[in-house]
Amino acid sequence: MAEPGTRFVLKRLNWYEHYDGGMVREGGEVSLSSFATFEEAEAERGKREEEIRKTINPFDCGKAVHYWSHLDEPRLRDWLMDHGIDPPSAGKNGKTNWAEWWKKTGKKLSSDKQLLVWEALDKVRFFVVREEPVRKVGYAVLGINWEYNDEFYDANSEGGHLVKVYRSRARAEEECAALNAEARDDWGFVDEFAEEYADEMEDDESEYDMAMFDMRDRLRRKRGLTSNQKLKKGEGLYNSIARVPFYEVIEVELEGIE
Amino acid sequence: MSRKATSKKSTKTTAKKKTTTKTKSAPKPKSKTVYTVQREISSEFPTHTEPERIFMDKSAAQRFADERNKELRAVTNPFRDNWPDYMIKGGTKALVAVFKKLKLTPPTKKKDEYEVDWEGWWDRNYFNMTDAQRDAIWNALNKYNFYKVTTTTLE
Known part of the structure; x- marks a missing residue:
């Protein structure tokens, strides 16, 4: 016990x-x-x-x-x-x-x-x-780094930019949504490229073959998946910035904080 | 009273109400500086590992960083995906000097290699080194991205 x-x-x-x-x-x-x-x-x-x-x-x-x-x-x-x-x-x-x-x-x-x-x-x-003291949990808003690899934008497989930590999940989600909306305005230009690529798609190509944003490596790492474990089809791939997460909320333990 | 006038009055009232609402809005939640432990990741933009824990006390955060660094040393090859210039002030020359001081033979560039294979050297010689020699190499890597205490804001 x-x-x-x-x-x-x-x-x-x-x-x-x-x-x-x-x-x-x-x-x-x-x-x-x-x-x-x-x-x-x-x-x-x-x-x-x-x-x-x-x-x-x-x-x-x-x-x-x-x-x-x-x-x-x-x-x-x-x-x-x-x-x-x-x-x-x-x-x-x-x-x-x-x-x-x-x-x-x-x-x-x-x-x-x-x-x-x-x-x-x-x-x-x-x-x-590990036996650990019971700790309260906070919610950190983390900016995801997307890097262009000459073909598409790839999310860093781990980490990011820590914006702020909240005691309340609702506050963190609210702030995260606001930051995502702001980021999507800034990244609007990518959708224009995506439309051009969509026009060039061959009939046998899936829309995900042309995804402009790819965070599959990040999702795999977050879930601790091994090479034989697969994501769902299309998961982590985005064609339009409307759904791309530029910021996310993660749980963090709070130590010595009431 | 004309419709226009009513409208104006209504607008004014709304404006006044807005001002009143703003004055009575809930006080902004208090924010405080807290500490976390993160490690810089090489990336195009400043990127750090995800924070696992947030600390009120800086020294508690430092203890956690020390634990993480001990673990990192135990499971990691310091030269994996890394080069001396990014790990130690003075680059290769300084690292070779550390090796010589520890009576270790540093790797040299082979004919078919693009550069010196430090990572392979570590793997081949891991069991030939004493714990003290391994520690001394890690300690010399003064530019290595170890876990560090960083500050953030808690609301």
Whole structure:
């Protein structure tokens, strides 16, 4: 049971898909849900960890052994052999393609042995449980940075410009709506280009193939999606500035603030 | 009374009412300066990571920034998507000097490489370095975008 005034919070660690295709972890974490007991929180963590493992090659989570395990490569090999798992052999260049080995062999291992591999890869964890004091929540208005890449506008995959924090969600939403309306006035010129592109569209092209604003990477990162998890068709793509979010409201914890 | 006159009177009254309303409008919510912890992200425009927590107390925010930086050092390759000129005053020359002081052999540019592969060096040598050597390299990166305490306004 949590100490009085505390709770067990399930958090998602900050992994994202790097442009080279692998997964990369940065600092930071996102609160998902909280529980009165550690056991409940840990059960949910285990469930989520198990789910995500079905979609992830752990050896794609960093380019070298130190991203995966506290064991160096010789010790990792020994550990696996001690547990009845044959590790991959090194190639002619002396390097081992662990990701390829997992892709080919990992699924053939029994579920117990798969679990053992994950146990050795103790740095590849996606969720964590922390006991934390119960905190109030505030609402931050954040400006999203859209950058032109010579073809369309792409939203930065994370962060932005922090405008202000509100105690009330309604106030934050109100301010966010006003800022979005202002931004849409400023960005009106983009719609003219979009209309020109729409005229050039071939019959077999979806309207989303020509979207002028693309925030799919941002949405994927926000939701902690892996490369195998997809967004809905057209989600995060905008043809007209009327719906483009230039500002958004995010929840933030308040510490020492009544 | 003519219709025009009535209209004028009505307008005046509305104007007066508007003034009265403005005077009696709810007081603007009080705003205060608070602290958060963010990390600058390389981007065309000034961009920072999303704030996770807002602090009343600056020293509490600093403790949180220290925690985040400790975590960042544990999970990140400092040279990923980064170059010495953006991480340390004095650029490559200064970084090489740090390596030599730590008795580490810095990477050199190979024939088939466009530039020195610092990121690959870190990955290849991670387990060959002591915790103190890794810490010393991180400590030397005085231009690195670590988590810092920033201020914002809370309403």
